[in-house]
Amino acid sequence: MYSKDLIRGTLTPIILRLLHPDGKMYGYEICQKVKQLTDGSLLIREGSLYPALHRLMDDGLIRVEEVMIGNRPRRYYQLTEEGRLEAEKRTAEFSQFLQTMQLFMQKAIR
Amino acid sequence: MVFLNGEQVAFIESDIRKKGITLAGLDTDVLDHLICGTEHYLNEGNPFAQAYQLALRDLTGDEAVGSVQQDTLRAVRTGKSFYKNLLAYVAVLGGLIGVFGVFAEATSPGLILPVLSLALFCVYHSFFYFRTGKNPGSNLWWFVAITALPVVAVAVFLAEAFPGFRWLGTQGWCLLLTAVGTGLYYHSVRKILAEPRTTRQLLIQLSRFLGVSSLLWIPLAAYVKLFRPGADVFLPRRAADALPDRFPLMLLLQKAPAARLFFRNRF
Numbered sequence: 001m002y003s004k005d006l007i008r009g010t011l012t013p014i015i016l017r018l019l020h021p022d023g024k025m026y027g028y029e030i031c032q033k034v035k036q037l038t039d040g041s042l043l044i045r046e047g048s049l050y051p052a053l054h055r056l057m058d059d060g061l062i063r064v065e066e067v068m069i070g071n072r073p074r075r076y077y078q079l080t081e082e083g084r085l086e087a088e089k090r091t092a093e094f095s096q097f098l099q100t101m102q103l104f105m106q107k108a109i110r
Numbered sequence: 111m112v113f114l115n116g117e118q119v120a121f122i123e124s125d126i127r128k129k130g131i132t133l134a135g136l137d138t139d140v141l142d143h144l145i146c147g148t149e150h151y152l153n154e155g156n157p158f159a160q161a162y163q164l165a166l167r168d169l170t171g172d173e174a175v176g177s178v179q180q181d182t183l184r185a186v187r188t189g190k191s192f193y194k195n196l197l198a199y200v201a202v203l204g205g206l207i208g209v210f211g212v213f214a215e216a217t218s219p220g221l222i223l224p225v226l227s228l229a230l231f232c233v234y235h236s237f238f239y240f241r242t243g244k245n246p247g248s249n250l251w252w253f254v255a256i257t258a259l260p261v262v263a264v265a266v267f268l269a270e271a272f273p274g275f276r277w278l279g280t281q282g283w284c285l286l287l288t289a290v291g292t293g294l295y296y297h298s299v300r301k302i303l304a305e306p307r308t309t310r311q312l313l314i315q316l317s318r319f320l321g322v323s324s325l326l327w328i329p330l331a332a333y334v335k336l337f338r339p340g341a342d343v344f345l346p347r348r349a350a351d352a353l354p355d356r357f358p359l360m361l362l363l364q365k366a367p368a369a370r371l372f373f374r375n376r377f
């Protein structure tokens with residue numbers, strides 16, 4: 001389990017990466033996927049997921065599709081064309097950031 | 111596999127509404143999330159009431175469920191996108207300052223614009239600080255853009271108070287300030303062109319760039335147009351007559367048809 005300070009700022013890249021390139025997921029599924037992919041070591045605060053999703057929708061990076069599950073609707077999120085470009089950019093930026101941090105940590109230890 | 115029945119779903123739907131989740135779209139998200147969470151805990155053998163409480167705890171921890179809606183509204187309404195567009199708002203305000211001047215009589219040189227622009231500057235800084243807890247000066251571009259109004263105000267004051275600053279002329283000042291704006295935004299423009307962008311993103315970036323440039327000259331042009339119509343405040347006739355002798359390039363420009371049209375009122 002990582003601290004809030006470390007997790008802050010990673011939510012948007014995580015969402016964009018999970019939906020990239022043609023993913024279609026609903027909120028609960030995103031939370032479960034993150035838990036599954038990180039063996040439970042990265043637990044995003046579920047309440048902060050929806051503001052982030054709505055913000056991305058407001059920015060035009062994702063769009064929503066409602067699908068009926070029995071008698072009730074479920075909202076699936078997917079990337080727009082603009083969102084795909086942004087996801088590629090953010091993923092590359094994030095990978096570069098991780099490499100830089102790794103390099104920094106290695107050099108700082110010496 | 112245990113699923114919620116209609117009555118239990120109706121209970122959750124009613125409960126989240128009571129807890130303040132009323133935003134269209136978000137209510138569907140939260141309802142679906144809590145149903146999935148509750149079903150998960152039901153399948154672990156918990157009774158419905160406990161399963162629902164556990165799902166609520168997963169959603170917001172110790173905070174009230176209504177905080178999800180508040181956070182969502184905050185993220186959408188006052189998020190980054192607001193500040194992205196703020197430059198355009200300020201540019202429009204700059205123009206409005208000039209329009210406002212139509213109803214005022216300027217009896218002393220350059221007082222209204224400096225006062226209003228400094229007021230805007232202070233309001234913006236305060237608003238930004240209390241809203242985000244950060245100093246707008248930490249972002250160089252915003253700092254430059256918002257500082258531009260007082261800079262223009264000082265330019266107006268200098269041009270009116272000291273004849274030595276008048277030789278540029280109104281258009282000259284506008285062009286110079288636009289060039290400064292372009293220069294300030296040069297790195298951003300280069301970055302925009304280097305990266306793959308959609309048409310929408312390019313248009314947004316272009317509007318921001320124009321916002322910076324226009325922010326620099328709109329107040330100046332509006333001020334001269336509205337407060338000093340035909341008064342030759344920035345370029346007295348004598349200075350205009352003397353310009354071609356001092357600046358051969360200006361003489362060359364005057365010969366061109368487009369330049370003649372541009373400088374028609376000035377020379």
